[in-house]
Amino acid sequence: MKNGLLFIIFWLLACPLAWAQLPNGNPVPPNLVEGERLFRLHCARCHGIEGAGGEGSNLARPVLKYGSDHESMMTIIGDGIPGTGMPGFWTLDPVQTAWVAAYALTLGELEEETLPGDPERGAKIYQSNGGCPACHIIAGHGNGIGPELTFVGDQRGLEYLRNSLVRPADAQSQTSGYQNYLTVRVRSASGRVEGLRINEDAFSIQVRDVSGKVHSFRKDEVREIEKIFSHSLMPEYGTTIPALDIDDLVSYMMSLRSEQ
Amino acid sequence: MKNATALLFLLCALSVQAEVSFDRIVDAADDQDNWLTHSGTYNSERYSPLKEINTDNVEALKVIWAYQIQPSANGGDGLVETTPLVADGIMYITEPPSTVTALDARTGKMIWTWSPDMPKDVLHIGFPRVNRGVALLDDAVYVGTLDARLVSLDAATGAERWNVEVADNKVGFALTLAPLAIENKIIIGVSGAEAGVRGFVDAYDSATGERLWRFHTIPAPGDPGSETWQGDAWQTGGGSTWLTGSYDPDLDLLYWTVGNPAPDWNGDVRPGDNLFSCSIIALDPNTGELNWHFQFTPHDTHDWDANQIPVLFDAIFNDEDRKLLALANRNAFFYLLDRETGEFLHGNEYSKQTWATGLDEAGRPIVIPDSEPTYDGNLVWPSLQGATNWFSPSYNPVSEQFFVATRLMGSIYYKADVEYEEGQPFLGGGEQALSGDDAAGAIRALDVMTGRQQWEFMLHSPPWTGVMATAGGLVFGGSNEGNIFALDSATGKSLWDFQGGGAVRSNPMSFAVDGKQRVVSTGGRTMYVFGLE
Numbered sequence A: 001m002k003n004g005l006l007f008i009i010f011w012l013l014a015c016p017l018a019w020a021q022l023p024n025g026n027p028v029p030p031n032l033v034e035g036e037r038l039f040r041l042h043c044a045r046c047h048g049i050e051g052a053g054g055e056g057s058n059l060a061r062p063v064l065k066y067g068s069d070h071e072s073m074m075t076i077i078g079d080g081i082p083g084t085g086m087p088g089f090w091t092l093d094p095v096q097t098a099w100v101a102a103y104a105l106t107l108g109e110l111e112e113e114t115l116p117g118d119p120e121r122g123a124k125i126y127q128s129n130g131g132c133p134a135c136h137i138i139a140g141h142g143n144g145i146g147p148e149l150t151f152v153g154d155q156r157g158l159e160y161l162r163n164s165l166v167r168p169a170d171a172q173s174q175t176s177g178y179q180n181y182l183t184v185r186v187r188s189a190s191g192r193v194e195g196l197r198i199n200e201d202a203f204s205i206q207v208r209d210v211s212g213k214v215h216s217f218r219k220d221e222v223r224e225i226e227k228i229f230s231h232s233l234m235p236e237y238g239t240t241i242p243a244l245d246i247d248d249l250v251s252y253m254m255s256l257r258s259e260q
Numbered sequence B: 001m002k003n004a005t006a007l008l009f010l011l012c013a014l015s016v017q018a019e020v021s022f023d024r025i026v027d028a029a030d031d032q033d034n035w036l037t038h039s040g041t042y043n044s045e046r047y048s049p050l051k052e053i054n055t056d057n058v059e060a061l062k063v064i065w066a067y068q069i070q071p072s073a074n075g076g077d078g079l080v081e082t083t084p085l086v087a088d089g090i091m092y093i094t095e096p097p098s099t100v101t102a103l104d105a106r107t108g109k110m111i112w113t114w115s116p117d118m119p120k121d122v123l124h125i126g127f128p129r130v131n132r133g134v135a136l137l138d139d140a141v142y143v144g145t146l147d148a149r150l151v152s153l154d155a156a157t158g159a160e161r162w163n164v165e166v167a168d169n170k171v172g173f174a175l176t177l178a179p180l181a182i183e184n185k186i187i188i189g190v191s192g193a194e195a196g197v198r199g200f201v202d203a204y205d206s207a208t209g210e211r212l213w214r215f216h217t218i219p220a221p222g223d224p225g226s227e228t229w230q231g232d233a234w235q236t237g238g239g240s241t242w243l244t245g246s247y248d249p250d251l252d253l254l255y256w257t258v259g260n261p262a263p264d265w266n267g268d269v270r271p272g273d274n275l276f277s278c279s280i281i282a283l284d285p286n287t288g289e290l291n292w293h294f295q296f297t298p299h300d301t302h303d304w305d306a307n308q309i310p311v312l313f314d315a316i317f318n319d320e321d322r323k324l325l326a327l328a329n330r331n332a333f334f335y336l337l338d339r340e341t342g343e344f345l346h347g348n349e350y351s352k353q354t355w356a357t358g359l360d361e362a363g364r365p366i367v368i369p370d371s372e373p374t375y376d377g378n379l380v381w382p383s384l385q386g387a388t389n390w391f392s393p394s395y396n397p398v399s400e401q402f403f404v405a406t407r408l409m410g411s412i413y414y415k416a417d418v419e420y421e422e423g424q425p426f427l428g429g430g431e432q433a434l435s436g437d438d439a440a441g442a443i444r445a446l447d448v449m450t451g452r453q454q455w456e457f458m459l460h461s462p463p464w465t466g467v468m469a470t471a472g473g474l475v476f477g478g479s480n481e482g483n484i485f486a487l488d489s490a491t492g493k494s495l496w497d498f499q500g501g502g503a504v505r506s507n508p509m510s511f512a513v514d515g516k517q518r519v520v521s522t523g524g525r526t527m528y529v530f531g532l533e
Helices: A002-014 A032-042 A070-079 A094-106 A119-127 A158-166 A243-254 B002-016 B022-026
Strands: A183-188 A191-200 A204-209 A214-218 A222-228 B062-068 B085-087 B090-095 B099-104 B110-114 B135-137 B140-144 B149-154 B160-165 B180-182 B185-189 B200-205 B211-216 B246-248 B253-257 B279-283 B290-295 B311-317 B320-328 B333-338 B344-349 B356-359 B365-367 B378-380 B394-396 B401-408 B411-415 B429-433 B440-447 B453-459 B468-470 B474-478 B483-488 B494-499 B509-513 B516-523 B526-531
Touching (some): A070 A094, A119 A243, A183 A204, A183 A214, A191 A214, A214 A222, B022 B135, B022 B180, B085 B135, B135 B180, B149 B185, B185 B253, B246 B311, B320 B401, B344 B356, B394 B468, B401 B453, B440 B474, B468 B509, B474 B516, B483 B516
Antiparallel strands (some): A183 A191, A183 A222, A204 A214, B062 B526, B085 B090, B090 B099, B099 B110, B135 B140, B180 B185, B185 B200, B200 B211, B246 B253, B253 B279, B279 B290, B320 B333, B333 B344, B356 B365, B378 B411, B411 B429, B440 B453, B474 B483, B483 B494, B509 B516, B516 B526
16 A cells, blocks of 8 residues: 555656546546545455456556556446446546546556666577577567567566566466466376466366467366466576576566557 | 127237236246246245256257347446246346346247336446346336336336336445345345445335335334444445345245445444344335344455345254255355244355354354454455355255355455445445455355255356256356356266356256246356257
8 A cells, every 4th residue: 555655656756747638638637546546436346456356357467458548448447348347437527537547557557667788689689599489479570389578568577577587487477366377287098288278167278388289178088187386388597597698688678668 | 799709819818928926926836837036936946847958968958049138228238147037938038237128938039128218327336237137927027227216017018017216326226136026016125335325125016116115224223223333324334135035925024135234344433233234134025024134244344245045945954844044145154044033053164264263053153353354454265255146046955955156265355444425435445356366166065954065066266157956957057257067966067068158147047938948048148048959
């Protein structure tokens, strides 16, 4: 809570001109304090008091599936998302909606950070001894085993990126509480498959192996499904790449932004 | 004479159309081709005596027809949580937020549809824009609307007969439940505790819409139970009644469940047990007078509404024939009560909980200190959505098994300062649920007399839909991941499943048309009707 308040003060200082805009084009002065109050009243019941999700989706992410900018966030708050639990909050007036939208978009916002190394050198390491394109895509190049990194600088901060290289098992991203790149091992009559969980329900699980092949299993047809939450298919580069190279790799990823 | 005969024939033909008398609902358990009231019978067993579909052939179950829930004039959003009713070949469903639609139960083709004229800024504080179904009585269909109106429609045409305001939506009252139709009366409860309303149960004359009585679930000073409140807290005390109750026509008693006290998570502003919140109340349907009550969660601070379906059944308990009531509560305990007196007979934990060491001899929870919400957050099981919720349990009277869709999820509960403001959320905190890989769901079979778990079938996430047992030895259920499935009621083994393409939120039900059994469930906004042929 204290961190939240400090962050709001930081945001107000950092973005003094970040006025929201109503659908009719009229500007709305930002009011994050009121936005937070309204968020806690109307949104926290489903999205969690810190916005980290629950019955509703996790909003404490830099890039959201829906409502990634202020205008679309206002539309979602106003109209809801059909077929989901997200209702339209027609009882909020446009100014209140603008405040809540602005606050919701701060929940996953990253602070500006200084690059710890040389991003150009990092790009070369990424392509060469890092071997990263074998599992990651940047701007359409590479393989999609791990997360796409084209705009990872929008999504992740310095510490997370460093951790994901040095101790990837400790830097597992989640969507609505589900580990995005969970390693699973499935034993069936036809053999053993290790890969990443793509999807799962009570009756089936879909797994992508390191070659990119998708395997679909009925749970009642396999012998064992092992979920390894403390493991990542991503190698621990902390022991194979010098620290300075790690700094450069991190800097390169931080530089991968949608708006340069 | 010829004209008279023709008129008589016409009258008979008209009277065939959904003529659902009170006596017919009383005997609904013997009327296996139809589903005449929300939970199947007044006992709320949600059990189908049909057995054409059974453990030997359920593997061949297939979609017979499907219906796409339509966007309505009142907005296209909202989850589909309706339990269809079926009477004589016509199916009556609700579509979110408050539309009623009649379908040909044989083909799924629409007969009529009706939507209320509802303001766009209708309040629904603390819950989505949903409706859980209609009631049928004689030749009328009854629906509660999101803007807190109760409406009677002509069952044959959907024409409006009467439309009355139950309560003021501007202060937070809303109707999402299926009404309960009893003899000449429509019983309705309200949502709104998250807006600090003072809840009640109402009875209306089924012919005219005239209100016959109102029972306030939060007593005024001087009324029984008022000693459990201090100051003016009762005026905004919550206790909403947002789920259909059960009815015993022999005892002539209504059983209705009551939700959380308000504000939800800050109990400091409402010291005391806060009756009749988080309770079940037995009411005289003729007068609305309280016969008895039992409180599951005194002074609740976790939003554990008791709005779960009470299942009525008769059995021998301690060598005595007893009229019993079973309820799996949101607070993670299973209860067995005497429904004549409200006496607590048995209770046990049926799902993970960390807030009580157990129940005492009177059924009162023995609360673990420091399990209330705090300003910094306090991790407690179950989450605010509870170990189960509004979605229906099922009871197989032959095997005496109680089936419940169970949510295995904890939450960090927060307390916050709060002041009441009319028509605004009145919560006093919030939660951060442990979702995703930290949570799960299960269909659990309990011995109804002991609450002992017989089997469980694990689900990927905490479910939002109920279960239905059948005489075919099956238990139907659904999942958030779109699975619609049938389990062997004896073992819990899955015998059939279907991917419905969207989260399942409506309780399953069953009926027969042309002598063929049908099972109904919903995936996302598509309602599926399954059969063997």
